[in-house]
Amino acid sequence: MNSMDVEVIRTAMDWMNRGHRVVLGTVVRTWGSSPRPPGSLMIIRDDGQVAGSLSGGCIEDDLIDRVKRGELAPRLPQATTYGVTAEEAQRFGLPCGGTVQIVLEPLSAQSLLRDMLAAIESHRVIRRRLELATGLVSLRPCDDGDALRFDGQVLETVHGPRLRLVIIGGGQLSRYLASMAVMLDYRVTVCDPREEYHEGWAEMEGVTLSRLMPDDLVIAMNLDANSALVAVTHDPKLDDLALMEALKTPAFYVGALGSRRNNDNRRLRLKDFDVSETELLKLRGPVGLNLGAKTPPEIAMSIVAEMTAARRGVDLTGPLADWSGSQTECRVSA
Structure with missing residues (x-):
């Protein structure tokens, strides 16, 4: 409901x-x-x-x-x-x-x-x-x-409870992503311990700002099958902390911003945090559908579209989910 x-x-x-x-x-x-x-x-x-x-x-x-x-x-x-x-x-x-x-x-x-x-x-x-x-x-x-x-x-x-979305990072992309998720009836939590990214979040309806470290927040929120998490900071010290905990939960969607090369490197790092191969298969990265998106609003739209498809059980192995031919190294800065 x-x-x-x-x-x-x-x-x-x-x-x-x-x-x-x-x-x-x-x-x-x-x-x-x-x-x-x-x-x-x-x-x-x-x-x-x-x-x-x-x-x-x-x-x-x-x-x-x-x-x-x-x-x-x-x-x-x-x-x-x-x-x-x-x-x-x-x-x-x-x-x-x-x-x-x-x-x-x-x-x-x-x-x-x-x-x-x-x-x-x-x-x-x-x-x-x-x-x-x-x-x-x-x-x-x-x-x-x-x-x-x-x-x-x-x-x-x-x-039952509404859907939940955790966004790691409080930058420009996160604002578009949070706004779209709220319209889709998610309860949104933006996690960023960096003070310079806190301005303006208190005024955004339907969004909660957390200053906790990402791994602590994910553990505290006890993500369930109605939960999603997207990491968009490009900073492994923040994104990887969240991902290593989120991938161990029943969350229906866990994704990370970045190029294919960056996400391949991220998967290697996560193995060092005892994330299993099975758990790594849940990670969606590059995050979002391959719509040719360039601007932060377009990229946010591609992410919520992929989240919606995952929640509805749509097959995500088709052309829109295929990044193998993409030449884009970095879609947007956080």
Whole structure:
């Protein structure tokens, strides 16, 4: 669950506390092209106010009208589908004839929203189970992936902490990288013990500045499978300290800026810190997709693109991930 969806749940609780009837909509399945992926949330209040989005505006007006009239989920959850026919897809503006299935759930104290938020705020990942026939909701710890499950009778969704990104180095590239990561809903920590790189970070929303040595910070943060780390200082005394600890964690992405030659040398150095061959295979360097990026914003974009691909399980062995023919020795200074 990302921060936008957490705000949707908090808003739902606020509306309920003020005496409103609230219906929660969850995208459970899509066919063809769809603006919003499974797991997207929207709440509809009894007077038509909404928060969140299920289709980027395609079907919201119809849903709002039907919920206000009491046609959908008046007492128990139910599923509804938009875009079954080409005519309906055109009517609602669904792109490329896409189809979206939504589960609508009337919220109450039995929806366990407060318990779910408490778990998220405690950095725990939970699976929420909703029985459509009864409206019964249950929560349990989750360690089996983040996939949404819906079989027509039971909806299971996974909710937990936001993604984390650690950036080693507080230079110009780091500012672009941090800004883009925040927009993608990462909680960003910038680590740089060098005082000359601290100016301005306190004013950047969604970013925390750490003055710890990089290895100490990585150990303290206990990086998990929702975590990524990118080292961009070009200084082995900082980058290598972070990498040697990050590569031993379940972090889904660990990368380092620099040319192929520099990264080959870095791998040799890391072996001296007892980093195994298996762990070294996790290191992405040169970091980012090979987009021909030159400027700091372009390089930051290539990095977050590769991070997104890694998180989504996209094959990263294709041409955009191949640096073997690159003549670039140093992409940018930190």
